[in-house]
Amino acid sequence: MIKRTHTCGELRIENAGTKVALSGWVKSYRDHGNLVFIDLRDRDGFTQLVFNPEAFPDAHQLSRSLRCEWVIAACGVVQPRGEGLENPKIPTGQIEVAVESIQILNESKTPPFEIDAADKTNEELRLTHRYIDLRRPAMQHKLKTRHQVTSSVRRYFDQLGFWEIETPMLGKSTPEGARDFLVPSRLSEGCFYALPQSPQLFKQILMVGQVEKYFQIVRCFRDEDPRADRQAEFTQIDVEMSFVDTDDVISVHEGMIAQVWKEVLGVELTLPMPRIPYAQAMEEYGVDRPDMRFEMKLKNVSDLAAKTSFKVFTSVIENGGVVKGLCAKGGDVYSRSDIEKTLTSFVADYGAKGLAWCKVKEESGELTFVGGAAKFFEGPLQKELVALFDAADGDLLLFVADTEKTANKALAPLRCKLARELKLYDDKSFGFVWVVDFPLMEWNEEEGRFDSLHHPFTAPVPEEVDKLESDPGHVCSQAYDLVLNGYEIGGGSIRIHQPAMQRRIFRLLNISDEQAQDRFGFFLKALEYGAPPHGGLAFGLDRLVMLLTGTENIRDVIAFPKTQRGQCLLTEAPSDVDAKQLEELNLRTQRHSHAPKKPS
RNA sequence: GGGGCCGUAGCUCAAUUGGUUAGAGCGUCGGACUGUCGAUCCGAAGGUUGAGGGUUCGAGUCCCUUCGGCCUCGCCA
Numbered sequence: 001m002i003k004r005t006h007t008c009g010e011l012r013i014e015n016a017g018t019k020v021a022l023s024g025w026v027k028s029y030r031d032h033g034n035l036v037f038i039d040l041r042d043r044d045g046f047t048q049l050v051f052n053p054e055a056f057p058d059a060h061q062l063s064r065s066l067r068c069e070w071v072i073a074a075c076g077v078v079q080p081r082g083e084g085l086e087n088p089k090i091p092t093g094q095i096e097v098a099v100e101s102i103q104i105l106n107e108s109k110t111p112p113f114e115i116d117a118a119d120k121t122n123e124e125l126r127l128t129h130r131y132i133d134l135r136r137p138a139m140q141h142k143l144k145t146r147h148q149v150t151s152s153v154r155r156y157f158d159q160l161g162f163w164e165i166e167t168p169m170l171g172k173s174t175p176e177g178a179r180d181f182l183v184p185s186r187l188s189e190g191c192f193y194a195l196p197q198s199p200q201l202f203k204q205i206l207m208v209g210q211v212e213k214y215f216q217i218v219r220c221f222r223d224e225d226p227r228a229d230r231q232a233e234f235t236q237i238d239v240e241m242s243f244v245d246t247d248d249v250i251s252v253h254e255g256m257i258a259q260v261w262k263e264v265l266g267v268e269l270t271l272p273m274p275r276i277p278y279a280q281a282m283e284e285y286g287v288d289r290p291d292m293r294f295e296m297k298l299k300n301v302s303d304l305a306a307k308t309s310f311k312v313f314t315s316v317i318e319n320g321g322v323v324k325g326l327c328a329k330g331g332d333v334y335s336r337s338d339i340e341k342t343l344t345s346f347v348a349d350y351g352a353k354g355l356a357w358c359k360v361k362e363e364s365g366e367l368t369f370v371g372g373a374a375k376f377f378e379g380p381l382q383k384e385l386v387a388l389f390d391a392a393d394g395d396l397l398l399f400v401a402d403t404e405k406t407a408n409k410a411l412a413p414l415r416c417k418l419a420r421e422l423k424l425y426d427d428k429s430f431g432f433v434w435v436v437d438f439p440l441m442e443w444n445e446e447e448g449r450f451d452s453l454h455h456p457f458t459a460p461v462p463e464e465v466d467k468l469e470s471d472p473g474h475v476c477s478q479a480y481d482l483v484l485n486g487y488e489i490g491g492g493s494i495r496i497h498q499p500a501m502q503r504r505i506f507r508l509l510n511i512s513d514e515q516a517q518d519r520f521g522f523f524l525k526a527l528e529y530g531a532p533p534h535g536g537l538a539f540g541l542d543r544l545v546m547l548l549t550g551t552e553n554i555r556d557v558i559a560f561p562k563t564q565r566g567q568c569l570l571t572e573a574p575s576d577v578d579a580k581q582l583e584e585l586n587l588r589t590q591r592h593s594h595a596p597k598k599p600s
Numbered sequence: 601g602g603g604g605c606c607g608u609a610g611c612u613c614a615a616u617u618g619g620u621u622a623g624a625g626c627g628u629c630g631g632a633c634u635g636u637c638g639a640u641c642c643g644a645a646g647g648u649u650g651a652g653g654g655u656u657c658g659a660g661u662c663c664c665u666u667c668g669g670c671c672u673c674g675c676c677a
Contacts, residue, residue: 028639030635030636030639031633031639032633032635032639033633033634034633034634035634035635035636036636037635037636048636050635050636052634053634054634067628081635085635085637087636089637090637096635110627110628111610111627112611113610113611113612114610114611114627117612117626117638118611120611120612121611121612122606122607122612122670123670124607124670125610127669174677177676177677178675178676178677197676197677200677222676223676224675225675225676227671227676228670228672230676349603349673351673452677453677456677457677553670563668564669564670564671565668
């Protein structure tokens, strides 16, 4: 076999005259009858091969049989392309390789889609033939970026003295949190392991085990419906540290992010990153993961709305609801029908019953409201709203009147949609923010109890411990989330390290001592044996890579992702299994065939 | 579990109000051509319109069912 001496992306004019060998895939061929040109591609780029029938008739003869995606090796001499023949579009465009001999290492069937046009090809086909899709430069770049991130992260933590430690994949199921993926145990009949939703308890137990600084790049599993930025199987950068407070954890991880951004993108981030309290995030952005790249803050206008003659507003406020709104700069471009059909149905998806609107127009030097609900706002109210929103000619005011929860749920995504459509931010910019001062618990209306906002191992802030029993809904936790461009990319907390406090929290969450013992007994026991104060954080690696590569689809940054129904189109998992396998596991299914039907 | 969009040649798409033999570009195959680089030119092959049923003189188009993909609400401690 001809062994390559260079990659297909590295030869330059300086290499002219050198005898080289290249290996790769045939990207394209241009057969002129006499001269034949082949673009040979590998992961580094592509290089033009030229076959001359007079100089090397055998190689030329063979070159005419080559087809796209055949795998070949070629050797020859690098030569300048000559005056006017360069291709300035590619890095190797100054030269070509005059091939003396080639070897066909493997033939290829005609690919089911054209690699150069694959960005237009439907994803289903790309996933079915992922090995072809992965050859595309865009996909190679994402794979490479992902590698650069994990490599940088490992180096960073290693330098700070962290140990990478693996934790079990086969774990214990706990009914809290997301739905577990279960794995039947052969040796313990009728029992199941669960795949980890995160290594939370193991990493805390490692702290008890005197590890002090732990990290792991680890696969996690949550059996919930996927989204564009969510996959049942995903990867966390999981970290835990002993003898630390919130500021320690935050500064270590800001440093990590800054190193990654510098090494992968060459971007210098300004540290420290801004922080925003949870309550302020909810008030001004309507979510706990605000997109900070643009303003358009939400305002609670209930006081002003109560003074209007608009029944929708006044009745909602009388019933304890709120009126919140936002001001879309330049929102005049939305027509009445855009607002009343498209935008209104958009917020309806989030439970809002309607969307009140008016446009701000300048008429003879005065700003007045036009259209929609304008007539319900008296002159002085208009002035107050203009001042509150800092509104100008051509802006669009939008209001949702509902419970505070619903108003936020509807306005937060609306804010992002408007900003995106009105191009109110540079989509190459990065808006980092730490969200802090989360409530420890949140009242769950359906279940009639408090739930952890983060998870039940999160420590309350010491100053507020006294009101844990009297006013649990207003105790803040020592939790922190890192948000980037409206995506939660990481989250963590200082943990509870005293068994008594942990039991106290379980009780507040309506988990009885018996239940706590049954589910977390091993962990409570560990806390009894000298658990150090500790805290940590976990990043979503997939989302980090999404944001670094500018894609909005998590499947793009996973080599072999699953579809929305949890199928792998490449391998056709999940699949039916042999009766014998089920028998060994003492399992019986209710239906005989669980194999998904093949697409027709 | 709910809502929305989509499925026509290998790929990307078109096909008027339900109306002739379902078209085009790319790709594929064959031929021509000494400098192309999204090569060009000539020619050819390629279709159960995702599947099944219904309405109709007639269905890619309308209706029902179903399969699959994507987005989303719920869900995601």
